[in-house]
Structures are given as structure tokens and as C-alpha cells.
Amino acid sequence: MDLLDPKEMDALNERARTIRQHIIKMTHAAGSGHPGGSLSAVEILTTLYFKIMKHDPKNPGWIDRDRFVLSKGHAAPALYAILAEAGYFPLEELMTLRKLGCRLQGHPSMRCTPGVEMSTGSLGHGLAVANGMALAARLDRKLHRIFVLCGDGEMNVGEIWESAMLAAHYKLDNVTMFLDRNMLQLDGPTEKIMSLEPLTDKWKAFGWQVQEIDGHSIKEIIIASQNALRCHGKPSVIICHTVKGKGVSFMEGAVRFHGKAPVDEECEKALGELEVCR
Amino acid sequence: MKHGWKMESQRKAYSKALVELGNQRSDIVVLDADLSSSTQTIKFAEAFPERFFNCGIAEANMMDTAAGLAASGKTVFVSTFAVFGTGRCYDQIRQSIAYPKLNVKIVVSHAGITVGGDGASHQITEDVALMRVLPNMTVIVPADSPETYRTIFEIVKNKNPTYVRMGRADVPSITEGLESFEIGKATVMKEGDDVTLIGTGIMVSRCLSAAEELKKQGIGARVINMSTVKPLDEKTIVKAARETGAMVTAEEHNILEGLGSAVAMVLGENANVPLKRVGIPDIFGESGDSEELMEKYGLTAENIVNAAHEVLARKK
Numbered sequence A: 001m002d003l004l005d006p007k008e009m010d011a012l013n014e015r016a017r018t019i020r021q022h023i024i025k026m027t028h029a030a031g032s033g034h035p036g037g038s039l040s041a042v043e044i045l046t047t048l049y050f051k052i053m054k055h056d057p058k059n060p061g062w063i064d065r066d067r068f069v070l071s072k073g074h075a076a077p078a079l080y081a082i083l084a085e086a087g088y089f090p091l092e093e094l095m096t097l098r099k100l101g102c103r104l105q106g107h108p109s110m111r112c113t114p115g116v117e118m119s120t121g122s123l124g125h126g127l128a129v130a131n132g133m134a135l136a137a138r139l140d141r142k143l144h145r146i147f148v149l150c151g152d153g154e155m156n157v158g159e160i161w162e163s164a165m166l167a168a169h170y171k172l173d174n175v176t177m178f179l180d181r182n183m184l185q186l187d188g189p190t191e192k193i194m195s196l197e198p199l200t201d202k203w204k205a206f207g208w209q210v211q212e213i214d215g216h217s218i219k220e221i222i223i224a225s226q227n228a229l230r231c232h233g234k235p236s237v238i239i240c241h242t243v244k245g246k247g248v249s250f251m252e253g254a255v256r257f258h259g260k261a262p263v264d265e266e267c268e269k270a271l272g273e274l275e276v277c278r
Numbered sequence B: 001m002k003h004g005w006k007m008e009s010q011r012k013a014y015s016k017a018l019v020e021l022g023n024q025r026s027d028i029v030v031l032d033a034d035l036s037s038s039t040q041t042i043k044f045a046e047a048f049p050e051r052f053f054n055c056g057i058a059e060a061n062m063m064d065t066a067a068g069l070a071a072s073g074k075t076v077f078v079s080t081f082a083v084f085g086t087g088r089c090y091d092q093i094r095q096s097i098a099y100p101k102l103n104v105k106i107v108v109s110h111a112g113i114t115v116g117g118d119g120a121s122h123q124i125t126e127d128v129a130l131m132r133v134l135p136n137m138t139v140i141v142p143a144d145s146p147e148t149y150r151t152i153f154e155i156v157k158n159k160n161p162t163y164v165r166m167g168r169a170d171v172p173s174i175t176e177g178l179e180s181f182e183i184g185k186a187t188v189m190k191e192g193d194d195v196t197l198i199g200t201g202i203m204v205s206r207c208l209s210a211a212e213e214l215k216k217q218g219i220g221a222r223v224i225n226m227s228t229v230k231p232l233d234e235k236t237i238v239k240a241a242r243e244t245g246a247m248v249t250a251e252e253h254n255i256l257e258g259l260g261s262a263v264a265m266v267l268g269e270n271a272n273v274p275l276k277r278v279g280i281p282d283i284f285g286e287s288g289d290s291e292e293l294m295e296k297y298g299l300t301a302e303n304i305v306n307a308a309h310e311v312l313a314r315k316k
Ligand SMILES: Cc1ncc(C[n+]2csc(CCOP(=O)(O)OP(=O)(O)O)c2C)c(N)n1
Pocket: A036, A037, A038, A040, A072, A074, A121, A122, A123, A124, A150, A151, A152, A153, A154, A155, A180, A182, A184, A185, A186, A244, A258, B033, B034, B035, B057, B084, B088
């Protein structure tokens, strides 16, 4: 299938590595931010923006574009790196993250940053917002799709399950949710803080199509996204098994790097690791 | 720090008080919403694992759970960031805590724009307003960490729903060595007869700095720490208004419906003196360094000095 052209796969993986480097540099320059949950979502975002979604960086307001909502807004560094790489704004601007007067707010603001579809940061809102966009698309007889990325800790939020019901009730098959299942939230492991399992069964019981994949495999993300596009009559969730802090040895699986930026030596070490193609 | 004030974390003072309280009283129960490592309730969790419940990222659920525990005789502390512990679960606080007047102490951190880099989504500047208009709710904004520590011991002496607001950043310890804190009673930190500066939270230290600057200019400023925003110490306000004839309020909160508004209402009904409110303009915050934001939003000692000059000029 040309869908999975090996050259293109290599390019996407290469792009993911560049995005990771941006995330490290940005959070280091800002002195704060959330590297862990940004790094776990890199392949998901890279595949969406550089393979799956129809969008036009030169025309962010294009009416027929696919929409993406970053429900776990603290992964803003990942989204900004993607948007800059795609051409929504200059790459140099990435280093202004969190600085006074910048367009790259600590959490995404749709009024500040070109390409950001919704202001987020308080967890649990994004899926409901995506549903609203999906209902509007249906009303306007538009064929564009709505994608949303949630964290697994975010599944604690009651509103997530309210919107899960709404999406199934209104058969919102234009909604695809990616669930970043990195097994960690802020205070520790998800199953220790507030157990989520059996997560797949929960989503199935709520009337969703459910797929489980390796969230760092671009190939699996592409296939799962295509399956979601072909699913009719129900919304789709793709549970992506990931590693928090993925790509940087000392950040992988480390709760500490949920909301802590790398200091000088850590930044250097991380960039060194990301230089080597893995 | 130019005054030689110690810079200390309110959150640390809070957790220290919580653990001591937990040792003294078995009815103390603590809830958090996946922020225990930040609010520091983790210290209580480590000391009393059976009396700590992490509710996950589910603040509304946490508030109603707290209500159930309180209705069963527990003294419940509920902690998270200010933005998530107020607006996000307002109905739960209103229906299940304030209305039935249950013994829940909502103690939050990361209030106001000093949150810094996280930006507007996390910088709640309207929480005091939200809590102040709830009947039965006591609202306390401690000035520093020693006062935070004293506050925690004081609020468990009654069974009233209570909101305690803390910031993220370390703050100068200006109440070090002051005697015990009393709910609803303002503290005069500095005497003066020309103008009164009333502050709450981190703005009290800035009022003190402003008073020093004014003194150099030959102006005697009275500084009042109004840590209890509700019930408001009207007596102290009216007395200061009559004796100094001009007033400035200072708060790290929306200029609407916080301390300044509360004082304006008291003055409007009791003592007609010129008033200037120093606070955050009615706009959302943004990312930036805390101090830079305090400057941009007009919350420095210099802003208070200027406000003092303005009311002095209007004074008859
Ligand atoms: C409503 C709400 N409560 C608390 C927070 C603070 N917070 C930011 S990230 C986070 C943990 C998120 O965990 P998860 O969804 O698993 O994200 P990831 O691990 O992928 O970064 C928390 C509690 C928040 N942003 N919103």
C-alpha cells in the first residue's frame, strides 16, 4: 500500500525526532513547562499533521480544514513545535514559549497562536468541544474531521464520560480521539492514583469504536486513523500505548519530568541522545 | 530581598500545619486532585495514608466527596490549584458545602497571576469574588507563610465552610513573630495618619514597602493586613477611613469584586473618603515571569505609592 511508503515513514520518523529536539529546547529556554506528556505524544501529532489531516498552514482559517483539539493542553510545546514545522509561524518563535508578550502561551490559546483551534489547559474540556465542532460540521454538511488528543490521567474527569455519551448518542463518526496512554499522571502512575482499567471495555460500553496501538509506531497510527475514518455511525477512540518522556532516557517513565523543564546539563544530554538516530 | 524578609513557601507552611493537626486530631481528612506533590498535601498523605484520598483529576467529584465526609463528622481539607478548586466545581461547593454549611476547608495554591508561565488558563483572578458571594463561606487570603500556618490552626476551631487562598511563589515573611491570627480581624501592621493602605495576600508586603517610600516623602501611611476578606472587619476600615481620610486597597485579584470592592461598599455606606483600588484590570492574564507580570498589571509598591498620591490629592 502506498499509504505506508517506507521513504515517507522514514521522513515522518525523522520529523518526530526534530519535534522532540524542539520540545527540549523550548522547555529548557522557558525554564518551565511539561516535557513528559509532550514527548509521549510526538508520533501521534506528527502523523496527524504530516500525514492524516487536511489543513493549510498558509490559510489557518480554511473552512474545510480538519480540526485538532489538544485537550491535554499542557502538551503545548509539542503542538507548537508541530505547528512551526508545518509552517504556521517561524521556527525561531518557538524559543519565546511562556515569555511575557509571546504568542506561545504556556497552555494553548486560540486567540494568540495561528493553527491553535481551541484554548485549553484545564483538563477534560477538549472532547466536548470536539463534539461541538463535529455537530457544526454535520449541520453545515461539511466532510472535515475532528481530532482530539486526551491524556490518560484526563480520563479521571467526569466530563470526559459525559462527552463520550454525547458523541455516541449523536453518532459522531467524524470525531476521532487519541488517548495518550502513557500510564502516568501528575502525582504518579494512573492505576495508583485513580484506576482506569479496563479502559478499552469502558469505551466500548460507551458505544465507541476502540482500537489499541503502539502510540510510537507511525505505521500503526496511520492504519488506526484510516480505520477510524472508515467507521460509520459511531465515534472512534485510538488508545495509544506510549511512554511518558519518550526519546530521552532519563525522562522516560519519570514522573518528575511531568511538569519540570530540563536544566542546562539535562538539556544538553537530552539533545545529545536525540542527535543519534534511534 | 531589600527588607531582609525571609522568602518562604505558603504551601510548605500549609503542609507543616496539616501534619501537626493530623497528629493532634483524628477527625482531620485530606483530599487532593492529582496535585498533592504541588500543593504539598503529599506530606499529610505520607504521614496519614489512611486519611488521605487522592481523587484524581476530578475536582467536582472531590468537593462532593468532601461534603459527604464532613456530613459524617470529619473535618475535611480539600486542596488543588485555585482555578480548579473554585470555578471548576462551583455548583458542588454551592450546593453541597456552602448551603448545608459543612465543615470543609478549601485550601488552594497557585492563585492569581504570579502563577507565571502556565498562563491565563491557570491564573485565576476571580476566585475571591466567587467565594465571597457564597453565603456561609469564610474567605481568607493569608499574607505570607507564617500567617498561612496560623490560619490552618484557626479555621479548624469552627465548623464553617472556609476558603483559604495561597500563591505559587515564595513570599516575604512579614508576619513572623506576630501573635495568633484571628478570623475576621484585620491587623494594623504600621501606624500612620495621612492615608491608609489596605492589602491582602502578597500585596501586604508591597503596602509595607510603599509605606516606607511614602515616609521618605513625609507621608504617614497606615498599613492594614486584611487577611480575612469575609467576614470583613468593617470596624477597622471605618476607623482608619475616619482617622486618615484617604484609602488605597491592594490585591492580586481582579479589580472587580475582590477586597477593593468590598472596602468600597463599606466606605460608600459609612465613611465618604477618597479610595483608589490597586488590582488586576478586568482582563485575563498571560504567560510571563511572575515579577514581570506584577509590573505589567500594575501591582508594584510603586503603583501603591502612586495610588496614595492620587487619593491624597482628592482628600479635602
Ligand atoms: C482540571 C485540571 N486539574 C488539574 C490540572 C493540573 N494538571 C496538569 S497536567 C496533569 C496530569 C495530566 O495527566 P495526563 O492526562 O495523564 O497527561 P500526561 O501524563 O499525558 O501529561 C494535572 C493534574 C489541570 N491542568 N486541569
